[in-house]
Amino acid sequence: MKxxxxxxxxxxxxxxxxSIFTTRTQICFPRKLFFCRSxxxxxxxxxxxxxxxxxxxxxxxxxxxxxxxxxxxxxxxxAARTINKSDLxxxxxxxxxxxxxxxxxxxxxxxxxxxxxxxxxxYLETLFEEYGxxxxxxxxxxxxxxxxxxxxxxxxxxxxxxxxxxxxxxPTATLDPKKLKAxxxxxxxxxxxxxxxxxxxxxxxxxxxxxIKTVIRxxxxxxxxxxxxxxxxxxxxxxxxxxxxxxxxxxxxxxxxLCGISLSENVIPTMKFLEGLxxxxxxxAKVIYRFPALLTYSRPKLTTTVDFLYExxxxxxxxxxxxxRFPHIIGYxxxxxxxxxxEYFRSLGVDVAVLLTxxxxxxxxxxxxxxxxxxxxxxxxxxxMTDVGTMISRYGALCTFSLAKNxxxxxxxxxTMCYPKSELVKFPQYFGYSxxxxxxxxxxxxAESGVRLLLNQMLSLSEDEFDKVLKKKLxxxxxx
Numbered sequence: 001m002k003x004x005x006x007x008x009x010x011x012x013x014x015x016x017x018x019s020i021f022t023t024r025t026q027i028c029f030p031r032k033l034f035f036c037r038s039x040x041x042x043x044x045x046x047x048x049x050x051x052x053x054x055x056x057x058x059x060x061x062x063x064x065x066x067x068x069x070x071x072x073x074x075x076x077x078x079a080a081r082t083i084n085k086s087d088l089x090x091x092x093x094x095x096x097x098x099x100x101x102x103x104x105x106x107x108x109x110x111x112x113x114x115x116x117x118x119x120x121x122x123y124l125e126t127l128f129e130e131y132g133x134x135x136x137x138x139x140x141x142x143x144x145x146x147x148x149x150x151x152x153x154x155x156x157x158x159x160x161x162x163x164x165x166x167x168x169x170x171p172t173a174t175l176d177p178k179k180l181k182a183x184x185x186x187x188x189x190x191x192x193x194x195x196x197x198x199x200x201x202x203x204x205x206x207x208x209x210x211x212i213k214t215v216i217r218x219x220x221x222x223x224x225x226x227x228x229x230x231x232x233x234x235x236x237x238x239x240x241x242x243x244x245x246x247x248x249x250x251x252x253x254x255x256x257x258l259c260g261i262s263l264s265e266n267v268i269p270t271m272k273f274l275e276g277l278x279x280x281x282x283x284x285a286k287v288i289y290r291f292p293a294l295l296t297y298s299r300p301k302l303t304t305t306v307d308f309l310y311e312x313x314x315x316x317x318x319x320x321x322x323x324x325r326f327p328h329i330i331g332y333x334x335x336x337x338x339x340x341x342x343e344y345f346r347s348l349g350v351d352v353a354v355l356l357t358x359x360x361x362x363x364x365x366x367x368x369x370x371x372x373x374x375x376x377x378x379x380x381x382x383x384x385m386t387d388v389g390t391m392i393s394r395y396g397a398l399c400t401f402s403l404a405k406n407x408x409x410x411x412x413x414x415x416t417m418c419y420p421k422s423e424l425v426k427f428p429q430y431f432g433y434s435x436x437x438x439x440x441x442x443x444x445x446x447a448e449s450g451v452r453l454l455l456n457q458m459l460s461l462s463e464d465e466f467d468k469v470l471k472k473k474l475x476x477x478x479x480x
Contacts, residue, residue, distance in 0.1 A: 054094065056405030060116045061093045062086070063369060065139070068124045072135070082136055089142040093120055112400040113370060114361055126218055198227040205235065207249035215256050222256040234259045237267070242285035255292035270295050270302075277306050278320020279327075291327040301330070308334045312342060313353035326360040338363055344371060349389030359396025374399055377407055382421060391428040398428050410435050417443055423455040433459050442466070449474060 062083050069079040100119050101111055111119075128135050194200065202212055216223045225231050238248055252259070261267055274294070275281050287294065309319045309329075322329060332338050341363045342352045355362060365371055378388050391398055401407055410431050414424065424430055433439050442458050451473035461469060 053405055056402060057094055057097065057111075057116065058090050059404050060113060060402055061090050061097070061120060064117050064120045065090070065093070065124065067366070067369060068121065068128075069136070069139075072128060074136070078136075082139055085140040086142070089139045092142060093123075096120070096123060112397075113402045114365065114400045116402075126214070198225065198231055201227055201232065202249075202252075205248060206246060207252065211249060211253055215253050219256045221260060225259050230259045233263060234267075237263055238285075238288065241288070243288060244285075247289050251289060251292045255296060257296055258292055261296065267295050270297075270299075273299060274302065274323065277302065278316055278323055280320065280324045283324050287324055287327050291331070294327045294330055297330055304334055305330050305332070305338070308338055309356065312356060314356060318353075318357045322356060322360050328364065329360050332364060341365070341367055341371070345389075345392065347385075348375065348392060349386055350392050354393060355396050359399075362392075362396050362399045365399055371399055373403060374401075374407070377403055377411075381411070383425070387425050390425055395428040395432065398431055401431055406431060410439065413439065419455055427454075427456045427459075430455055430459060445470070451477060 065086065066079050066083055069082060070076065074082070097111070097116060097119050101115070127138065195203070199209070199212060203209060235248055238251065239245065243251070258267070271279075271281075271284065279287060306319055306323075309322065314322070329338075344367045345352050345355060345362075362371075375385075375388050378391070379385070383391075413435060414430070430439070438459060446453055446458055449470060451470060453469065453473070457469060458466075
């Protein structure tokens with residue numbers, strides 16, 4: 001990817017507005033992007049998110065962006081320079097992250113590294129599809145963009161006011177002719193003054209016009225799918241499987257190509273094939289929602305991944321459970337992702353078959369940017385390779401946690417408690433509990449009472465069981 005001083009006027013799927021002039025276009029973005037909008041709750045803001053958490057998430061977002069830029073061909077040095085000038089763009093990514101996972105923040109739940117990556121990568125891919133070599137300029141200059149000379153003719157005017165989406169004019173310089181033609185089908189008004197039937201149908205289904213346009217910019221062919229022969233039959237098929245209507249817009253946005261695939265010749269045979277590999281046919285609604293792309297893979301691709309799982313020592317039953325619970329694993333390259341990750345885990349003494357069964361999502365993590373830094377974190381604190389392997393075997397989710405916002409602060413607090421380091425080898429699940437809502441309150445009670453509880457007892461017991469054990473320990477102390 002080459003850097004350029006001229007940036008095409010971007011149209012970001014964010015709460016920004018465009019001011020249009022006759023001879024010049026200035027793209028204006030709000031300076032403060034830390035807010036999330038919702039039709040249901042306008043009051044949510046980042047004031048409810050701790051600043052230390054925001055800082056940690058920024059580091060995670062920078063790591064995701066760095067890897068993405070390197071995958072597009074940038075050298076480490078160029079990627080690093082770009083990141084150094086990306087503060088406002090990183091703010092924008094965090095704002096988007098909080099909007100996507102708003103419900104999680106409202107209840108005080110932290111996102112894992114994997115969840116942050118999964119939320120941001122598709123968005124970055126969409127931007128790259130749209131801007132190509134201009135993405136670096138967009139990242140560095142966000143939100144202030146260079147002014148690009150153009151005439152009013154260079155813009156496609158909105159003819160329909162989008163529901164719940166601020167009207168945004170689309171610079172034609174940004175889109176290729178195919179995308180412009182496809183978007184025209186979405187915006188064109190039929191003689192009766194209504195939207196085209198397929199667009200009306202999708203909107204009535206709950207898919208906002210803004211999302212439909214985003215899908216078409218990503219996959220223009222979607223605009224040409226027949227309502228009666230393509231879109232409607234597939235959606236009715238999903239409903240018959242038990243997919244809630246509220247989830248169908250999400251499925252279509254993830255994999256619009258599904259509407260263009262024959263149900264009788266491709267989708268249903270693929271599902272039967274996967275059922276033969278162990279996918280629970282009663283769980284298809286959840287499987288498709290989790291990873292709709294599963295139904296678009298060829299049989300050789302499906303077989304290659306399943307053969308690898310058998311090679312790792314998994315039983316047929318375990319393979320079926322993995323494909324049902326975590327179908328994303330089919331999307332990983334065996335030779336470039338799964339096998340190298342398995343080899344690294346084995347070097348730590350981890351039982352790969354057990355880890356795949358318990359926590360298959362760990363095999364989607366990068367060895368260099370996630371797994372090795374996590375292992376080094378514990379090695380630098382006096383644990384052996386065997387200890388690290390044992391911890392991962394017992395609690396695979398440990399690999400998915402952020403160093404900055406999870407492992408480090410919880411380790412620092414662990415040092416203030418009177419537990420030997422070996423307790424973490426026995427109970428690595430410690431890192432899965434909330435520091436503020438579980439660990440600190442429970443330890444304060446234990447410390448005040450003067451009793452001694454194992455780390456496992458202190459954290460894993462329910463409130464009632466915790467009280468019973470505490471009273472029992474206190475009674476024993478008094479009698480002694």
